[in-house]
Amino acid sequence: MMIRSIGSLLAANQWSRASFHAAIVKFKRSTTAYSVNFLRLGGLMLPFILVGCVGVNGQSPLSTLTQSVLPEDKVVDYRYTDCENIWNMEQPNVRENSLYWLRVMDCADRLSTNEARTDANQIDANHWWQVFQQSILLNAAEPTVAERRKIVDNLNTYSLQFPTAVRPLLQLWREQQVQAINLTEINLRFKRLQQDSDNRIDRLKEQNARLEFELNNVSRKLENLTDIERQLSSRKQTQNIPAAEMEKPATDKPADEQTSLQQPPVETVNPTEDETSTSKE
Structure with a gap:
């Protein structure tokens, strides 16, 4: 309501400092009254809120609601299944x-x-x-x-x-x-x-x-x-x-033999018949 009156004043260009101040004071009073009423209502509802949070049989209603919503998915463990039976399981x-x-x-x-x-x-x-x-x-x-x-x-x-x-x-x-x-x-x-x-x-x-x-x-x-x-x-x-031994004795003979060997032999000439006749005469 207060906001509507302020809006009407602005629309009518009848805004003044005094009227603005009066509008603010009235707005504060109205908000205070609303806050007091809200606190009273909260005080009345507080016991009901506390009663709703109390667990039933040691379990909260919120957890009960969550468990009812979530599906139960059980996983079967086949680690201890016999190998003779494992081949015959054909369920989907x-x-x-x-x-x-x-x-x-x-x-x-x-x-x-x-x-x-x-x-x-x-x-x-x-x-x-x-x-x-x-x-x-x-x-x-x-x-x-x-x-x-x-x-x-x-x-x-x-x-x-x-x-x-x-x-x-x-x-x-x-x-x-x-x-x-x-x-x-x-x-x-x-x-x-x-x-x-x-x-x-x-x-x-x-x-x-x-x-x-x-x-x-x-x-x-x-x-x-x-x-x-x-x-x-x-x-x-x-x-x-052997060739050296055969050549060695010839070289070892004395000098006389070597000179005699080197001189030519003297030939003896027999006188002829003419020479003998002349000698007799």
Whole structure:
């Protein structure tokens, strides 16, 4: 009301300082009266508010209301389920539980390789849970790289049919299969490189052995040649020694013999018949 009177004064341009002051005083009085009435009402309602907050049987009504609104979601733990019975559970709520599939993985690891492969071959993979179960059994049967690739392809084909609760487990399982494929390929590549290096080392060893044989053969020939050369040189030395001994006595004769040998012999001439006749006369 006070605000309306002030608005009417402003509209009529009948505003003055005194009228404005009177309007303010009247407004304060009205607000004080309203506040007093509100406090009285609050004092009357306070006991009822306190009674509403008191718990019934040790439980607050607010918590009771919250529990009634929130749905009850019970999760079944399959860790203690027998492995013989885990394969026969075909209820939809069981298949959509990730704990069930973790137990299936645990039970599959306890099977032998032949048993896991036999059970996997008996499954007709026409639904997502059959594909998932078959992949778990094949993983326990030590599959080849081609089989793991087929597992990944089947999981990708039925990935849209997997429930939301199982989808994170599916992603982890698929990543594990991909990593296993990569690891197997790396091991095969390493074995191939190792085999190539071993073959190269064997060829180098054969080449080294052949070179050593040729080296020994050449060394033997060189030794034979040196022996032959040594024998020839010794033969030459033995042939030169007798010739020197034969020349040595001729050089050791006295000087008289040497001069006599050097002077020519005197020839004796017999007188002819003419010379004898003249001598007689």
